[in-house]
Amino acid sequence: MTTTEAGPGTWMAAEIAEQPRVLADLARSAGEFRAVAEQLVRARPKFVLFAARGSSDNAALYGKYLVEVLLGLPAGLVSPSTTTLYGAEPDLTDVALIAVSQSGGSPDLVEVTEQAARRGAFTVAVTNTPDSPLGTVARHSLDIGAGRERAVAATKTYSATLLALNLLFTAVRGVAPVSPDRIGELARTSLDGNAKRVVEAAHRLRFADRVITTARGYSLATAQEAALKLAETSYLVTRSYSGADLLHGPIAAVGPETAVLAVRGSGPGGAAMAEPLARLAAQGADILRIGPGADAGLRIPDVPEELSPVLEVLPLQRLARELATARGHDPDNPAGLRKVTETR
Numbered sequence: 001m002t003t004t005e006a007g008p009g010t011w012m013a014a015e016i017a018e019q020p021r022v023l024a025d026l027a028r029s030a031g032e033f034r035a036v037a038e039q040l041v042r043a044r045p046k047f048v049l050f051a052a053r054g055s056s057d058n059a060a061l062y063g064k065y066l067v068e069v070l071l072g073l074p075a076g077l078v079s080p081s082t083t084t085l086y087g088a089e090p091d092l093t094d095v096a097l098i099a100v101s102q103s104g105g106s107p108d109l110v111e112v113t114e115q116a117a118r119r120g121a122f123t124v125a126v127t128n129t130p131d132s133p134l135g136t137v138a139r140h141s142l143d144i145g146a147g148r149e150r151a152v153a154a155t156k157t158y159s160a161t162l163l164a165l166n167l168l169f170t171a172v173r174g175v176a177p178v179s180p181d182r183i184g185e186l187a188r189t190s191l192d193g194n195a196k197r198v199v200e201a202a203h204r205l206r207f208a209d210r211v212i213t214t215a216r217g218y219s220l221a222t223a224q225e226a227a228l229k230l231a232e233t234s235y236l237v238t239r240s241y242s243g244a245d246l247l248h249g250p251i252a253a254v255g256p257e258t259a260v261l262a263v264r265g266s267g268p269g270g271a272a273m274a275e276p277l278a279r280l281a282a283q284g285a286d287i288l289r290i291g292p293g294a295d296a297g298l299r300i301p302d303v304p305e306e307l308s309p310v311l312e313v314l315p316l317q318r319l320a321r322e323l324a325t326a327r328g329h330d331p332d333n334p335a336g337l338r339k340v341t342e343t344r
Contacts, residue, residue, distance in 0.1 A: 099112065
């Protein structure tokens with residue numbers, strides 16, 4: 001069956017709906033993550049680097065927050081081109097390199113991971129394709145187990161990658177993982193509880209020309225992923241800003257014609273969004289808030305802040321799909337994009 005026969009966005013809709021099951025199944029494999037976490041603890045890294053592209057890069061940003069906040073280690077996002085284009089050979093002794101890729105097939109990430117292992121790094125691949133080239137060159141490979149994803153826009157592979165990183169780093173810290181039944185229930189609530197609100201939000205945003213996404217803390221990854229999803233499925237020129245960066249200049253360009261998706265959960269990151277939201281409202285922006293609470297346009301359960309990005313993104317994925325079809329696009333096959341992007 002082709003997407004033309006089934007209708008635009010059919011695959012994306014089905015894959016979004018699979019996520020409660022996918023996340024619950026992944027949580028059941030927490031033992032695999034504990035085993036790698038034990039090896040990581042023994043390696044005693046002093047720094048953690050993430051290598052990723054596209055949606056996986058947004059997941060890596062979430063991982064960076066987990067490492068810096070939960071583990072107390074410095075973390076960063078590697079620039080693959082320093083290795084692939086410039087031939088740089090940094091000393092990676094006492095460094096853990098976490099390569100995040102749904103396909104595991106991007107040549108630059110494979111090369112970066114292979115070279116990092118040669119230069120002393122403890123390497124882990126987090127991928128939906130454990131027998132991929134990336135899974136082969138990394139010392140350890142963690143399977144996110146999302147199953148085949150047919151829509152070009154990543155949905156279930158993105159949320160599963162977030163949960164995989166959560167399982168890995170909470171295991172390093174020695175924290176009990178979220179239970180399979182609990183994460184499945186939370187994901188289902190985040191999707192089903194927003195079904196009507198998503199349709200209303202898509203109708204509201206259908207003719208938007210300018211969209212900004214914003215958040216702080218862990219939720220910044222959600223804001224960046226939402227911007228990417230809107231750009232690749234609805235062809236909207238969408239910018240993502242940290243709430244702090246927004247106040248340092250870009251807010252001057254915000255007005256009543258600007259739609260803002262503001263992710264504000266609980267915890268310090270959510271509290272820090274109070275001033276940006278007040279300033280955006282004063283500028284007359286059309287604000288849709290995502291998070292817990294009755295005042296949120298898209299509501300998610302109130303969970304510990306470090307888990308919230310796994311849930312926040314779910315209704316936003318559905319919003320991206322609904323908005324794309326409302327604007328006459330097929331989000332399963334965005335123009336000019338392929339499922340696996342090979343960069344060097």
